[in-house]
Amino acid sequence: MSSVESIPGPKIRKKVGTDALIQRGFIVVIALYLIITLAFPLYAMLSKAFEVYNYDLSQFSVQASDEEGNFTTGPVTLLDLNAELGLLGDSDMAAKGDGRLSLTQFFPDFSFRSPVMYRVAGTDEKSVFLVGSERHVGTESVEVDSNTFRKVVVRPVKSRGMSNFTRYFSTPALFRSIGNSVFIATVSTIITVTLAFWFAYALSRSCMKYKGFFRLVAMAPILVPSLLPGIALVYLFGNQGILKGLLMGQSIYGPIGIVIGSVFFTFPHAMLIIGTALSISDARLYEAAVSLRASRWRTFWTVTIPGARYGLISAAFVVFNLVITDFGLPKVIGGQFNVLAVDIYKQVIGQQNFEMGAVVSVVLLLPALLAFAIDRQVQKKQVAGLTARSVVFEPKPDRKADTGWLFYCSLVAVFILGIIGICQMAALIKFWPYDMSLSLNNYAFDRMDGGGWAAYKNSIKLGLLTAFVGTVVVFLGAYMVEKTSDFTKGRSGFQMLAMMPMAIPGMVLGLAYIFFFNNPANPLNFIYGTMAILVVSTVTHFYTVSHLTAVTALKQMDTEFESVASSLKQPFYKLFARVTVPVCMPAILNISIYLFVNAMTTVSAVVFLYSTDTALASIAVLNMDDAGDIAPAAAMGMMIFYTNAAARLLHAVGSRAILKRSEAWRQR
Amino acid sequence: MTTFLKIRDLWKSFGQFVALRDISLDVIEGEFLCFLGPSGCGKTTLLRAIAGLDIQTAGTIHQAGKDVSNLPPAERDFGIVFQSYALFPNLTISENISFGLENAGKNKAEVKKRVDELLQLIGLPEQRDKYPAQLSGGQQQRIALARAIATSPGLLLLDEPLSALDAKVRVHLRHEMTELQRKLKVTTVMVTHDQEEALSMADRIVVMNHGVIEQVGTPTEIYTDPVSLFVADFIGEMNQVPAEVTKEGEVRVGNRTLLCRTGDFAPGSKVIAALRPEDVIPHDKDVRLPGTPDVIETLQNTFDVVIKEMEFLGSFWRTSVSDEEAEGLDLTADFSINAVRRLSLAVGEKITVELPADRLKAFSETSGAEQ
Amino acid sequence: MTNSKKWLLTSALAVGLASGALAEELTVYTAVEAEDLARYAEMFNADHPDIQINWVRDSTGVITAKLLAEKDNPQADVIWGLAATSLLLFKSEGMLEPYAPEGVELLDPKFVDQSDPPQWVGMDAWVAAICYNTVEAGALDLPVPTSWQDLLDPVYEGHLIMPNPNSSGTGFLDVSSWLQIFGEEGGWEYMDGLHNNIARYTHSGSAPCKLAASGEIPIGISFAFRGAKSKAAGAPIEIIVPTEGVGWDMEATAIVAGTDSLEAAQTLVDWSITRAANEMYNTGYAVVAYPGVAQPVEHFPENLAEMMIDNDFEFAANNRSAILEEWQSRYDGKSDPK
Known part of the structure; x- marks a missing residue:
């Protein structure tokens, strides 16, 4: 083979044609979109994590009088005073934004009853200290008596450093959440993957009846916000729960509740991935196993499990990631069991401690990124393993086993339908448990906090806008990456950007948006608090899966269409409109419905971004539950469920119609 | 004979890998040129450079006197047909063909007329409203061809157009395409790895290997007078025997001296003597007539061999023969059915063969590409 | 906007x-x-x-x-x-x-x-109060508390709920009022005791009363206005104003x-x-x-205005950060379920 050598003559630089120019324009615009909606906010968040507050003792001086009120000694800066007394170390200088340092501690023999007077002054024009809540700015000194001196405090000033992290890791209440989150995610993953595996196994490897029904039921949890199972669990296992006895005295508020709820909402994701893995297993291997007289158990371990291993690993990481980044469920049912995602919320919304929120976000980002990276590796391997030509496995009826599978799948279905059913019941009961009569009172959302019916309308609006804008942006982006020939570096950079959102937890994204878009210096500041920022954040949050769907569809198209069109001197957009879009229509519809459903159910990113005018149904569920209005929360959750179910139905009907119409030319 | 496409000093590299190395080539107006070579030899890369789909790293291309070296495909003048047909699945046959005709300054009636004309030309006038998936592979490829020539481009590029088709259809379409090309007189460059296809269709063949041109010539030239062992071997079969040049026009194989075209090789050079199987001439035992001088003696490069194996391949017998006197002289020979019948050849028989001196040629031991 | x-x-x-x-x-x-x-x-x-x-x-x-x-x-x-x-x-x-x-x-x-x-x-002003579910408390035989100190009785263990001061303003006004009523040391001592009886801390300030109203918990520390609303909605609750006085914001x-x-x-x-x-x-x-x-508001405890403590808002604002940190390290850190 030829090796490195220098090529003589001048290098040819391709003349950039109109098409290529427009395409480059698109790539740049969409890449810019991702940079602005992803890279910049994340950077803003990272830098926020290093924003610290410290007391600057050199900014203030104090002077104390003698017992008669005569000032005999000159003013001393707090810095000198502290050095003299050896009172506060460097670590004591770190504070929260609303931290206050009292000055009395610098006078060991201070008594508020003593007649000593104090003079406090700043050392430069910008020094600010407080007497009570009164601000004193500049170098003018203020004289106060001992009693008032108790109220003199100084505020910390902003600087940069690592102390937020030090503080995080020295606060048990905070860093213990790491263990809690990992614990919850691990346990949920093991349970979900196991349950989903056997469920998918029954669907693909048995001749059990009602497979279509079970498949449908297994997908239902995707249609509801992750906090809905939490609400259901309150009604099932809470102090007034109908099944409370089953817990044997354990509280549902805590890890038990989070795990059960997580199993519910991650089940369909795991089932889909494992189902795909099982469906591509090769029947010939089973025939070989039978001819070798291998026992069923042996066949299972030597053929089934290795065949599905990439699916299992991938499902495990997806579930792990979903659970560890989920915020809604632990918020509702977590009780005192702190997890990372809820910590972010508590820091930001509860304590307005944005810096610590950013620190927790960074901490949460790590396991999420790790799980994501491993999953990507595994996915690559699975694709490689797929190339072999295999024969589809046809299960044979086995009455005993099939009955067993039917029983098992029914149990899972009862679990899923039970959770949804109990929410519906709760929504319709007037005042559980004291007045069990049916009423629609809980649907009078306008009388509750959370945004009322307007929130529901906003959610639909968000869903539609996200589906529309998202599909256009995602599909165009994927097309540019997949189907243009030059600008290689730009395209690979874009590809990387497009994969990133999957690794970014929604809470982190939402918080990053606050830092970036709520910055007055940002020219895009005006979208803060509007529907636009909700749409942008939701599109970005769910970008990766949509992008991959689009890329897969585009990859299945002949790679030479673009060459043919350009040889025929037709602009790429004509080809795009007349061929690419119609051929990819099923995928485009899938992306739309995916975005719509997720926009309806998402809580994590938008919880930091909604405003009064743009309250959302999913947020309303959260806030109503938060305020103790659990039944209306369940009612709103069910509204989301019905809306998503209707959207799905519409999507199915629409897809079928399109497939029917294109039957003549679609061979796949 | 005007040069339509002038390629000079063309290089193409993909990172560290050099795919085309200093290619210079003239394509004559109206000719049917084939790029032939094994996969990875750079033939498709060269075609894509000509089309502007993957622009070369260095070097120039002139088409019809115009420098197109750095132009994007849309600014060049060619039609292209791919192995995969690349027909738009959701458009009907007539929509596919008219794709390039729209917004090219033609009104609807003109477009329709042109489409009808093309459908007539490719012999598929009935299929205009069908979708590609409803047609056979051969029909689809003809549609692709019609689409490519619809705009009457100056250059037709064919990238392995027949490879996806089954053998029968392929042979049939070969013929049709050649005919169409002769009729339209459009300069055509086809990429193929199928030597038979190249030999039967092309006016001239460009044999490529490892990113360089090994030989350019008419099919007969390439076949009968390959410039390198690679070309010789790639096109058709070739007996290859290690030999040593003894003097100009003579080589020694084992202990037998043979007349041979030795070219520039100096005496003492180690070479490979090569001969096509069909060039091995079987002689009647009766050439040695009683009372006459020994004819064999007068014939050059003629000696006796033993038939080791015979394989019937339909139109001829592939026969392995071995010269038991000269070590290492084992040959494959293709004998016609007639010859086999006439000479009653059979395994184990001893026969006399002649290796015509003008067909036996000495090649360097290494392949041509590395010279 | x-x-x-x-x-x-x-x-x-x-x-x-x-x-x-x-x-x-x-x-x-x-x-x-x-x-x-x-x-x-x-x-x-x-x-x-x-x-x-x-x-x-x-x-x-x-x-x-x-x-x-x-x-x-x-x-x-x-x-x-x-x-x-x-x-x-x-x-x-x-x-x-x-x-x-x-x-x-x-x-x-x-x-x-x-x-x-x-x-x-x-x-x-919104004023702290205790929401007491008569039905649930009756079923559990819990006495009616009349003061903050009453809530320390071990009989209430696991039957109390209050807002987390880190996320709820109501929670913070409770904590700051206890620190003012009982003094700093006494206040923390009181909360240490109370913590033993608390089932969990909620995020929102109105939740404890709503949860008490729905019977999810017998006793919730919340604010009076919320209690009055729930009572008006038909919940079997009593609004109790502890005798030591109540915090307010x-x-x-x-x-x-x-x-x-x-x-x-x-x-x-x-x-x-x-x-x-x-x-x-x-x-x-x-x-x-x-x-x-x-004018008296329906279901509102009548003596509420008199029971409001003389709240030092400056104390609360200037010490908020320190109080919350202390609270977190005392109760949030060790509130993992057993």
């Missing part, structure tokens, strides 16, 4: 200059319950039809966070109905415009910022420093402390800033 607002302002200005009539808009940040806002605006517009209010409403924490985040580029003109502790924080950040509204001297001084001119003015009003519409903002704040406005607050709150206005 800002842009459209600015655009509206400029165009309104242009129209105004031409016609001589100036219609103004005010962006008002509030944490008042959504259902009350429309009523507030309607009442105000009855007297001042020329000023239009654009509400930005959210929970106390979110609005506080929002205002702090916008410190350098304030979007709000007026804050109407936000916890005084939050306003004190803004005051110490220099975010408020000092202004003595017309008639401020008529208000209960407890409700007015002590600076001169005051930087904020109180509207009404007030909803207050202030002008944001740097507002473009100072005059309109002053008009609004002037109106917000009128008798009529205070009567309006009284529909939801039993204790309002204007003396003599308050």
